[in-house]
Amino acid sequence: MRVAIYTRVSTDRQSTDGFSLEAQHDRLLEFVRLQQWELIRVYTDPGVSAKNLDRPGVKELIEGITAGMFQAVIVHKLDRLTRNISDLYDLVELVNEKNVKLISLSENIDTSTPMGRMFIYILGIFAQMFRENLKEEVIKGMTKRAQKGLRNGSTAPFGYEYDDNGNLVIVEEDAEWVRQIFKWYTVDKWGFDRIARTLTLKEVPSSKGKSWYGDIVQYILGNITYIGKHSWNGIVENGSHPPIVDEVTFHKAQTQMKRRSLGEIPRSSRDAHPFSGIVRCGKCGNPYHGRILKHKYGDYYNYRCYARQRKGICTAPDISEMKLEKLLFEHMKLIEQNIEMGREEVAPAADTDIQKERKRIERDLSKSETRRKNWQYAFGDEKLPYEDYVKLIDEEMERVRMLQDELSNLPEVTNESPVSSQDVLEMFRNLRENWKYLESPTKREIVQSWYQRIVIENNNGKWAVKEMVTY
Secondary structure, three states: OEEEEEEEEOHHHOOOOOOOHHHHHHHHHHHHHHHOOEEEEEEEEEOOOOOOOOOHHHHHHHHHHHHOOOOEEEEOOHHHHOOOHHHHHHHHHHHHHOOOEEEEOOOOEEOOOHHHHHHHHOOOHHHHHHHHHHHHHHHHHHHHHHHOOOOOOOOOOOOEEEOOOOOEEEOHHHHHHHHHHHHHHHOOOOOHHHHHHHHHHOOOOOOOOOOOOHHHHHHHHOOHHHHOEEEEOOEEEEOOOOOOOOHHHHHHHHHHHHHHHOOOOOOOOOOOOOOOOOEEEOOOOOEEEEEEEEEOOEEEEEEEEHHHHHHOOOOOOOEEHHHHHHHHHHHHHHHHHHHHOOOOOOOOHHHHHHHHHHHHHHHHHHHHHHHHHHHHHHHHOOOOOHHHHHHHHHHHHHHHHHHHHHHHHOOOOOOOOOOOHHHHHHHHHHHHHHHHHOOHHHHHHHHHHHEEEEEEEEEOOEEEEEEEEEO
């Protein structure tokens, strides 16, 4: 657990044995060590009265609590923080709102325990009981409504309105635009912003009578109300209202939004290159995007790594669309031969990669925890200055946040391959044999539907497919 300690002495007791800053500091630090917690910050106010919270150390402490820097605050006694009952109550409100523990060693108070909370909250018990009871009753009522398939919300979604009995009914004129939005997104592959611009140009009034924006379109595409259901606080039930779109179309939109957010397919519907976003750079992992180059003999289609095109940080060469197609079809043919000879099974390679990445991140997090423990011991033994300790901790916590973001963004691992070897074999053959007869939009639709990613790399001028993952 990440913690902070706070010390304070007033002028008239600064030198009193047992209450000095040094004595408080040593006792608190030893307690942190015994609990094997992680010390993030030390706050102090030397020679300052506790009549109010207008103190530098307390102000910094409150900023740290608000920013979520630590999970507990430890003091020698509660009066080190404040002697003002109102201020103490406000501090307790803040730490509980941020899910931070307040621990006092001398009084054996820990706000994470029932007894500790009872002792502190006797200061405002009636007010708290009123608020919590009101909140609990409201939640109970909303939960019962959700379980009955009733909607919790004062505003009807675009395409619906409330009748005199409070039930959702379809406004057909608006509902047609909802269906059109889903068609533009799932069939025509338009993006949120393009759909919003088109609706604004057509002067279609939004639910609030204002212009359309991409986030409004995204909300509509993700709103489960449109398939005749209600969702509230994790509860999903069939509603009593009629659906506007079918479930197949709705779930297709959810899948497409997820793939776009992961960069597996281009966000722009105007990108007619079949392999944009699907083909990935084996050198840096970024997607390849299609380009059209003008030549005197006609247009030349090729693909360039995004990290090279936009960021200039990758040296992977471009590849022409013709060469890319030839490379992929040769790789498909090799897979076909291996499947026919029984040498290759189609396995969820993506799952293996995800598991490896998860283990790598977990190892890095474990190493980070060890480093922070060592720095804490060095600080406690006065081998590491406080300023250096704070700098190291801040830098390391930033790395930890990045690793945790990576971990949370990893997709869920499936337990089995979504297609059989025979399915892949048939799919590859059909695609290879009919490719030249297909229009670009059709090619793009097929590639994005069949492939999760295709990783290519160039070694000494020779291209090769490093990985090919199907859905």
